[in-house]
Every structure is written in C-alpha cells, then in structure tokens.
Amino acid sequence: MSWFPALILLAAVPTGEALTPAESMLADHVTQTISSSEWLGALAPVALSPFFGITCLAGLAQFGGDWFPAHSLLLQKSTVLNHPAVFWVFLVLTLVTSLPRFTKVSKPIAQALDQIEAWSGLITLLTVRLLLWTVPAGDAAPPDVVHAGFLSVSADVLLILAGIFNFLVINAVKFFFECLVWITPLPFLDACFELANKALCLSLAILYGYSPFAATVINLLLFGGCLLIFRWSHRRVLYFRTLLLDPIWATAFPGYSRPGAELVVFPQRAFGPFPACIRLTLQRTESGWKLRQPRLLGQSPEVHIPDHVTAVVSIGLLGHSLTFEGSDLPPMTFSRRHTSRWNEFLEAFRLRMGR
Template identity: 45%
Template sequence: MTLLFLLLSTIHPAESLIAEDPAVAPVSADSPVASERSDRAHAFSESDIVAAQQFGQTLSIGEWLGPMAPLALSPFFGITLLSGLSLSGSHWISPDNALLSQSSPLHSHAVFWTFLVLTLMTSLPRLTKVSKPFAQAMDQIESWSGITTLLIMRVIVVTTQQEPPEMDGLLSAGMGTMTLDAVLMIAAVVNFIVIRTVRCFFEILIWLTPFPTVDAVFEFCNKSLCAGLMLLYAWSPIAALVVNLGMFGVCLTVFVWIRRREVFYRTILLGLFARVFLKRRRKDYLVVFPSQACLPFPGRTRCLLERTQDGWQITQVRWLLPARTLTVPEETGKPVVACGMITNSLVFPGFPEVRWDFCQQYNHDADNVAAEFGFVISEATVERDHDPRQLKAELA
C-alpha cells in the first residue's frame, strides 16, 4: 500500500485520485458510496505518508553508505575507483547514482590521477616490512583525508541537486533539528572508523609475522576486496549497502577489543622508530597499557602515568566521558621497570599481577626517566639475553 501511494502521489494527491477516477460516477455527499470513498481517502495515515517518504530516500542512503566498506579498506584507492567508474560511463553502472554521474565532482581526470598517485605513494610502502613504518605513519593521514574528501563530495552533490529533499528535518531535539544529510554523514564516519580500525589491526598483526611476503599478499587481497566491493556498488548501491551493513555488524562486535590493542601495537612499534629517528623532548607523563584488566581499566587501555607528591596517578582519558583514575600511594613501594624485546614494563609492588607496558622511545635516557618518575630499574632483566619467545608474551 505504501509503495503504491508513493508512486501515485507523485502525480496527484490522494484525494484528487479518488475524485477524478473516470470509472466512478459523481454521487451526492450523503450517499453510502460517498462515505466509502471518504474512508478510502483517509485510509493513508500520517505514518503511511512518512513511510513512503522514507522509502523514497532509500536509494540515496544506498548511494552514500554503500561504498563506505571499500573506502574504509583503502580510502585513496576507493576514491580512485569511484572517479574511474564515473569517467568510464559504462552501461551497467546504476544510472541514478549521484556519485557516479557526469555531474559528480568525481567525474574529473584531475581527481582520478591525483588519487591514483596518492594510492601508489601509500600502497607501495606496505609491500615490505622495512618500509611498513612509513606506511603506518601515513595511515592516519590517508584515513582522515579519505573520509574528509567523501564528506565534501556529499555536500557538493547535495547542494547541486535540483530538487531539495522532501524531509528536511529527520530528528528533533531540544537544541534543534538534525537533517537526514547530517545523520548520513555521521553514520558514514562511524561506519568508516569501525571497519578501518579492524583492518588496521590485522595489518599490524601481519607486519609482526616473520614471513616477508605476507605483507604484499595482505595488501593485494585488501585491494582486490576493495575493487570487488566497489564494482558491486557501481552495479547496485542497495546490494553494496547490504554487504556494508554486514561487515559493519561483524566489525562492531569486536571493535572495542580490537581498538584497544590496535592503539597499543601502534604506540609500541612506532616508539621503536621514534627512539632512533625522532628523539622528542620527554613529557611529564608516560603512556602505559595494563597487560590485563585492572579496575577501573580494561586490559590494554591507553593510560597516562604521572608522578604526584604522594605517589603515582594513572588516568584514562575518555572522549565525551569523565576520565578514569587510579591512585597508587608511595607507601606501596617504588615500581620496578624491566626492559623487554620491544616494550618496557613496570610492576607496582601493591598489585604485582598487573604489568604496565610502555614503549622504548626514551630508553636512551632511562636513568633520568627512572629518577623523574621514581622507578627502580631491574639490572638483571636489562642485561639478560632476550628469548625470542618473549615477544609473544609482550604483545599478548
């Protein structure tokens, strides 16, 4: 009923459709036939009208959220594919897709070649373990550049449409009204971040494996999956949206756990190279990660360790939420620091079952760091020969 009403209401209102039906002869207002027609005219409730309008927005939602999964896998490569598909003008591409139309900002040779060069610059370093640190450093730039570019594209496409959307306000709150476009942009950013975080986690795990060709194989599979999903999007945005929602649901179930470990791995590994190539001035805190859950912190949560007059304070800074803090009094004893293969770890005598790991960026100045934070360096662990099997324990 809703779909039929949507199709008919684009030509005539519901009342005029009944009044102008040639198959029905005019009748008086008091007759039973007129009463029946009146009931039919009001059969479409406000909820039916709203549902019809929302159904009309389905295609635009598919056009916008459909490519988020391949863009999260490889932002620059995904935009290159979108631009190439727009320029190709193939007959099998969905003709109603605003992002792939000739009026789209992506329909430009300059956009295509620019993002193709950026794709090569960010993809080639991922093929080897030696150049992988540079690729990891550029990964954040690529991520935010890609999503920012798509948001700008969305604004341009919306503002250049001839007809404004039927539903200006989708959500109303005490502070104002949120439009459908704003909701779609927020959904796109959340979708992008969740899927890309999971991909980055597996990329770091691949980097840590001792097999040199695995990095190139992973990058090839990543680009192939991105291309396949983008071709599906060009053929049917709705089908791509369904696949994207499936990937988003799977990634969302493990997002929190993976996000904590992805930040931990990235901090530890980049700290190794920062110790050699980027010797920054030491800050008044250390970034530490608990090896297991330690109230109020989950395992591998990014925390800040600071020295206080009465001991030490560990803080978890949370976005839009109050910070979590743990105070360790000095009476419990000074924490003991041990140097591992790629991490340093400290243990407080008050709760020795928890190991707090931090990067080795300041190992060249270890004595001053220990004096400033009140640590005790375990000489035995620093001088011993490292067992390669310890790497697994440090990154667990």
C-alpha cells in the first residue's frame, strides 16, 4: 500500500520520448549536483503533510512557470515531478486522507491511516531522489566518500539518511499534536488545525520554489524544535496509536484480541526508572507481576510487583485503567484490544474488576 505512490512515479518516468540536447545536459547535471539544500528543503512540507507536500512540489514543477526562479533541480523539466499523473494522483490522495481530519467523528479513520500516508510520502520522495541518483560514468568525478571507522559511506547516502531522520521526527511531532487536538473537546478545532497545517505546508513549498536554501533553514529550525520534544512526544504518539489502532485491528482480525503472555500498558505518571506514558509490558509471574520496558540495546529495566497486591481494572471510553491497590505504583492505561474476550483476559492476568 505504501509503495503505490512510488509506483506512480516509476510509471511516470519517460521511456520512449527523446530529450533535447539541452534537456539531456540538464539531466546529467541534476544527477550529479543535487545539493543538500535542494534535498533537505523539500522535506519539511512533505513531513507536515506527505501527500499534499508531494502535490505542492509537483504543482510547482508543472505550473510554476515564470513565477518561481526554479533554483531547485528537483523541479526541473527532466524530473518525474513534471508528469501530470503525479500531480493529479497525489491531489486525489490528499483529498481522500484530509477530509476525514476535519471532524472528530471521522478523524480516527485518518489517524489510523496516518502511518500509511507518512511512509508513502517518504518512499515517494526517496524515489524522486533515487531516480536522479546515478553513478557518474567515464571520466566523471567520483562521488564524495566519508570514512568512518571501517566503513566508507557515500556522502549522498549520509544525506539521504539524515533526510529520513528529519522527516520522521517532524512527522511524529505533527501526529502528536493532531491527536492532542482530537481529544480536545472544542468543535471545529480539528478543521482549523488541518487548514493551518496545509497552509504551512503550502507556504514552505512555495518558499522552496523561490529559495531551497531558505527552505532548508526553516526546515532545520523546525527540525530542531521538534527534536527538543521528540522523546517526550514520541512516548505519547505510541500511547495514542496503541489506544486508537488496537481496537481497529482486534475488530478486523479477531485473533488479535486473544490475550497473550504480555499486556501493553502506559503509566499515567513517572515512577522508578520509567517516565510517564512510556510503553511497558505487564507479565504474569508465579510471585505476582512484572513490568518491563523492552529495549533493543542494553538491559531492559524491570519492576516486580508482589502477589499480595490487588490489580483492579476500570472500564474507560478510549482505554481501560489498571490500578495496583496496596502499592505506590501509578495507574496504568491499556487499550480496548481484549474487550471482546474480557473474562479470558481477566483470568489470564489475574485481574479484578473495579466497582
């Protein structure tokens, strides 16, 4: 699903149409001199709104005309962004994914598809970049290489990896604020936020058309601000996504609702080695329970809960609450994933229902 927009770009690559000598020289120039500003400057609008960002860039390439100095080689005539299908396909995708975000009732649908849109936008932008990235032939100068320890990494590869990290950080923080707006009980706030997001995306794309360097400066400032709160917001993004998506997957795939060996929980406040809203797993043990934060590297911190503590569950609207009575542990929130197998779930983790 995420690869579909990228396939549109591949289909838009001209195969049988010959380029003029001037266009051929320009294409060779593009493949060898995509600068960091021309790459990083285009990331901010796509990170804020992936489908709309690609639509704006394609619109600048096709309809900009003499309005923009066209400093960016990504917007030149020889690139796939100039193909009409790219603009219209992404415009349709923008409408399909944006309209549900205007109301609180339909917004969960768009939020559930947010990951697909984000990865589709990133894959599409990488496809545009990679289609312009060829190995210089003949006596052309070799690409810059950065030596790091035992590895020799192309500067282009480092630039692409930096762009991916840039994109993911900005998009994750944007998603957090979307969820925050959604749970705020104010009418029309979702529509106002979506319109403001699209306006900012369009403004950054237009700025990119005038000056990729200026767009890169704004992108780096935006990235720096998002990076400061990334870890804090990323924990809450996982929290929102779990509460939002788990019931959907459990409805679509009934087997997903079957209780397993672990229950994903999120503490409502910090305690011990764990910050608030961190993703933890709860496991039943012979002597009680074990709370654990899985880590890819290093030792995973754990907290053991003795058997004399009573684990009480309270039903909630968006998620359920788990309280360990007789301990100083904070309440834990978990999703509605196991609601359809409630009795089996309570027995598997030895939990009691609250009053």
